[in-house]
């Protein structure tokens with residue numbers, strides 16, 4: 001069965017290379033008896049992979065069972081998986097077969113395998129190694145032939161370092177690892193999935209199929225979908241049921257998208273980062289301007305200090321790379337004693353007296369102090385930008401301040417400072 005047929009048969013939508021890759025691995029490994037560990041965030045579609053692997057294997061006529069290891073209480077999980085003898089524990093009035101016995105010849109899908117208690121992990125390892133298991137409360141070793149496909153949304157190796165997951169079991173389960181990509185890693189699939197789900201739900205709920213306006217489509221694409229395909233599916237259904245108009249605008253769509261916690265400044269209002277992709281850049285730009293302003297202020301303080309304390313040597317001190325205080329050319333990022341990392345796009349000051357040395361890369365603080373400060377490039381640029389903004393806005397300070405991304409008050413201060421009025 002080829003990739004397209006598999007997608008069709010299992011209702012899998014998407015054509016991103018990462019998804020195709022994962023599916024191709026599943027198709028290849030299915031007819032073997034190898035154990036497979038499917039890894040991926042919640043809601044990416046791991047369960048479908050386990051079904052594909054079973055259905056395309058020689059075990060397809062034997063039973064398949066999916067066990068959610070995270071949902072079974074610790075006290076009963078051994079009994080569920082491996083069975084128990086009569087009287088093995090209070091309440092064990094009868095002997096019972098476990099899944100590993102009933103599924104003999106078939107496939108067990110162990111979902112959320114990272115949640116298995118350590119004792120159960122030891123039993124599972126034994127089954128994977130030689131097919132042997134012992135019922136709870138028994139001493140008889142039994143044999144079974146079960147293929148294990150496991151899934152997790154956790155980093156099992158990290159859990160292994162914390163002593164929560166057996167490393168040997170990890171390597172046994174992950175004979176073939178398959179990573180199912182997050183939805184945000186396969187943006188090209190988002191719209192396809194939305195179309196599929198809206199078609200499905202319009203049929204289920206007997207409503208006309210939803211359409212997205214272009215800006216709603218942009219929002220759909222830009223949203224990070226932390227709950228992956230499941231979240232997209234749920235939200236599509238919610239909108240399908242709750243909205244009476246089948247043409248969905250961005251404003252309507254946005255109401256259904258929960259804010260995403262993130263370290264970055266993402267706004268969830270009108271004109272937010274999702275709607276036009278510009279605001280985030282604007283925010284960064286403003287942050288940079290603020291930072292530059294702070295650096296300028298800091299610079300003044302430092303120069304003030306140097307002016308107050310330092311006696312100026314009559315000659316520049318020769319450069320020695322070992323003792324040099326490294327600093328960038330534009331003099332604005334004055335490194336405070338710590339080494340400034342020299343980067344290609346941040347050239348350093350060339351000490352005029354050391355021009356003909358082999359590597360006249362850095363100057364020390366005192367030499368630096370010798371360089372006249374009245375033509376610092378950033379200050380000159382700032383002045384230039386303010387002049388430009390004022391000219392462009394015909395002297396209207398409010399507009400100019402907006403263009404510059406600074407407050408009107410700061411602009412007034414700058415105008416005074418540069419004696420522009």
Ligand SMILES: Nc1ncnc2c1ncn2[C@@H]1O[C@H](COP(=O)(O)OP(=O)(O)OP(=O)(O)O)[C@@H](O)[C@H]1O
Nearest residue numbers: 011012013014042043044045046047048153229230
């Ligand atoms: N590529 C896809 N095409 C169509 N439907 C998909 C696709 N991927 C996932 N789904 C659907 O999304 C939902 C969530 O998928 P699934 O339950 O397999 O996620 P999961 O990775 O097992 O998540 P969890 O770790 O939370 O169990 C299911 O209803 C599934 O049918």
Ligand SMILES: [Mg+2]
Nearest residue numbers: 043046047111
């Ligand atoms: Mg699942």
